[in-house]
Amino acid sequence: MSRYFIDRNAKYLVLACASISFIILAAIAIFTLKEALPAFQHVGFIQLIFGKTWSPIDQGKFGILPMIVGSLAVTLGAMVLAIPLGLGCAVLLAEVAPHRVRQFLRPAVEILVGIPSVVYGLVGILLIVPLIRHIGGTGFSVAAGALVLTAMVLPTIISISEDSIRAVPRRYKEGAFALGATHWQTIWHVLIPAARSGITAAIILGMGRAIGEAMAMIMVIGNAPIIPHSLLNPASTLASRITLEINYASGLQQNALFAIGVVLFIMVLLINSIAMVFVRRGGQAQDVC
Amino acid sequence: MKIRKAWKWLLLPMVAALLVATFLLVGCSSNITGTITESGSTTVQPLAEKLAGAFKAKNPEVNVVIQGGGTAVGIKAANDGTVDIGAASRELTASDPTLVKHLLARDGIAIIVPASNPVTNLTKDQVIAIFSGNITNWSQVGGPNKPIDVVAREEGSGTRTAFQDLVMGKVLIKADAILQSSNGAIKTAVSGDPQAVGFLSLGYLDSSVKALAMNGVPATEENAKNGTYPVVRPLYFLTKQQPTGIVKDFIDFCTGPDGQKIVAEEGYITIK
Numbered sequence: 232m233s234r235y236f237i238d239r240n241a242k243y244l245v246l247a248c249a250s251i252s253f254i255i256l257a258a259i260a261i262f263t264l265k266e267a268l269p270a271f272q273h274v275g276f277i278q279l280i281f282g283k284t285w286s287p288i289d290q291g292k293f294g295i296l297p298m299i300v301g302s303l304a305v306t307l308g309a310m311v312l313a314i315p316l317g318l319g320c321a322v323l324l325a326e327v328a329p330h331r332v333r334q335f336l337r338p339a340v341e342i343l344v345g346i347p348s349v350v351y352g353l354v355g356i357l358l359i360v361p362l363i364r365h366i367g368g369t370g371f372s373v374a375a376g377a378l379v380l381t382a383m384v385l386p387t388i389i390s391i392s393e394d395s396i397r398a399v400p401r402r403y404k405e406g407a408f409a410l411g412a413t414h415w416q417t418i419w420h421v422l423i424p425a426a427r428s429g430i431t432a433a434i435i436l437g438m439g440r441a442i443g444e445a446m447a448m449i450m451v452i453g454n455a456p457i458i459p460h461s462l463l464n465p466a467s468t469l470a471s472r473i474t475l476e477i478n479y480a481s482g483l484q485q486n487a488l489f490a491i492g493v494v495l496f497i498m499v500l501l502i503n504s505i506a507m508v509f510v511r512r513g514g515q516a517q518d519v520c
Numbered sequence: 521m522k523i524r525k526a527w528k529w530l531l532l533p534m535v536a537a538l539l540v541a542t543f544l545l546v547g548c549s550s551n552i553t554g555t556i557t558e559s560g561s562t563t564v565q566p567l568a569e570k571l572a573g574a575f576k577a578k579n580p581e582v583n584v585v586i587q588g589g590g591t592a593v594g595i596k597a598a599n600d601g602t603v604d605i606g607a608a609s610r611e612l613t614a615s616d617p618t619l620v621k622h623l624l625a626r627d628g629i630a631i632i633v634p635a636s637n638p639v640t641n642l643t644k645d646q647v648i649a650i651f652s653g654n655i656t657n658w659s660q661v662g663g664p665n666k667p668i669d670v671v672a673r674e675e676g677s678g679t680r681t682a683f684q685d686l687v688m689g690k691v692l693i694k695a696d697a698i699l700q701s702s703n704g705a706i707k708t709a710v711s712g713d714p715q716a717v718g719f720l721s722l723g724y725l726d727s728s729v730k731a732l733a734m735n736g737v738p739a740t741e742e743n744a745k746n747g748t749y750p751v752v753r754p755l756y757f758l759t760k761q762q763p764t765g766i767v768k769d770f771i772d773f774c775t776g777p778d779g780q781k782i783v784a785e786e787g788y789i790t791i792k
Binding site for chain 2: 287361457
């Protein structure tokens with residue numbers, strides 16, 4: 232077994248590794264679709280996606296729309312809070328904070344990524360749900376879901392945004408200073424616009440994480456399969472509905488849950504493709520400049 | 521070199537484990553051997569696991585495999601013959617296949633509120649009106665002027681199905697009720713919200729919540745046992761045919777005095 236043999240065949244080994252991850256992806260897509268197909272056939276595509284009532288056993292109705300609205304509502308709510316907060320924190324870490332503060336803050340942000348979502352859910356139940364109950368409603372609400380998600384996506388947004396602000400070539404900043412711009416003007420008019428592709432990617436990756444979150448949502452959102460009319464209403468998300476009911480589901484209910492999986496899969500795929508486009512475009516823009 | 525060493529460390533315990541397993545398998549033989557499979561209701565599951573453990577302690581040659589899946593799965597699996605025993609936490613209906621029922625235990629369902637709520641009793645009609653959304657304020661049932669937060673289980677849960685059958689009848693639980701995914705989560709949600717009302721398996725009751733009387737009958741184990749408390753559901757083991765061999769032995773053990781002692785210890789109502 233010479234090293235030439237290894238050299239010649241190593242590429243097949245890594246090819247095998249790469250194909251395994253592709254095979255897994257394909258298997259998930261095919262299996263989910265296959266399991267969801269009976270639901271699309273029996274309920275009808277339009278009825279399934281745009282039906283407003285989800286009551287698989289009591290009424291035999293399988294409308295996913297409340298969950299689509301719920302997922303979008305908590306995700307958008309979380310983004311409205313997390314984008315300014317995350318961007319502010321990223322600017323602080325990249326530009327403003329002294330080295331020692333950054334040394335402390337950056338690992339703290341990174342640890343947040345590793346905390347299991349159940350723990351976020353527990354904190355949500357103990358802290359956020361009672362807090363929102365004081366404002367009105369039961370506390371189990373879209374607002375509680377959005378707040379918990381905000382905490383969960385912040386670290387993603389902060390760390391990727393910070394990296395992309397740091398990646399802006401030094402000459403941009405020097406140029407701005409040379410023209411007499413203040414530090415703040417430089418950040419706002421030069422650095423953030425130059426880093427915007429990376430920041431957009433950060434936001435979209437955060438959205439991907441938010442939309443797929445199930446466990447923490449089950450714990451704080453109330454899980455009622457209704458279209459929420461206010462932030463204080465309970466709701467249900469796509470991912471949390473699957474997790475909630477899959478233990479008991481059989482027959483058409485199980486197929487319908489897989490159909491929810493297909494919708495979720497497509498949504499995440501869309502979000503990731505958009506992120507990829509932005510990342511690629513960003514890379515080109517910086518080369519040109 | 522390093523890899524070789526690691527292999528040696530792995531190999532040693534593997535060989536040891538194999539040897540021990542062989543000895544255990546060949547070792548001794550008693551009169552009853554084999555494997556019993558059970559799946560179904562998640563309410564029955566923890567009880568069935570305890571019963572299986574006790575049965576195995578008496579008959580070490582028998583392996584009892586307990587799985588969940590829910591009542592619907594239990595009925596289907598028992599009927600298809602994919603398991604020896606199916607478990608159900610509700611009465612079988614006309615739409616279910618015909619199976620041999622072995623009453624294992626009974627379980628009451630209590631209507632619960634947080635301990636701070638002054639209400640102590642509801643009529644069955646009031647419970648129906650609250651859970652269907654017709655009564656929305658505690659002042660309508662003699663409590664403070666506060667909205668009622670209804671907490672329920674998700675559709676498909678055996679506890680919800682039993683509550684639907686035994687209390688609600690044909691009336692549906694309102695769509696915007698807060699749904700929680702387990703008895704434990706219901707208890708947490710109700711105890712934390714002063715305006716909440718929910719339903720809970722009697723076996724899960726503790727001091728963090730208050731069980732309401734229904735039609736004046738307190739929700740206690742005694743009242744459920746003597747039949748005065750109305751919301752009681754049966755827990756069944758289901759078999760396709762009259763059981764024989766080790767399956768019969770196991771079911772006899774569970775319904776006999778030793779098994780029923782465990783039923784009582786786990787907080788369920790014994791069958792006698």
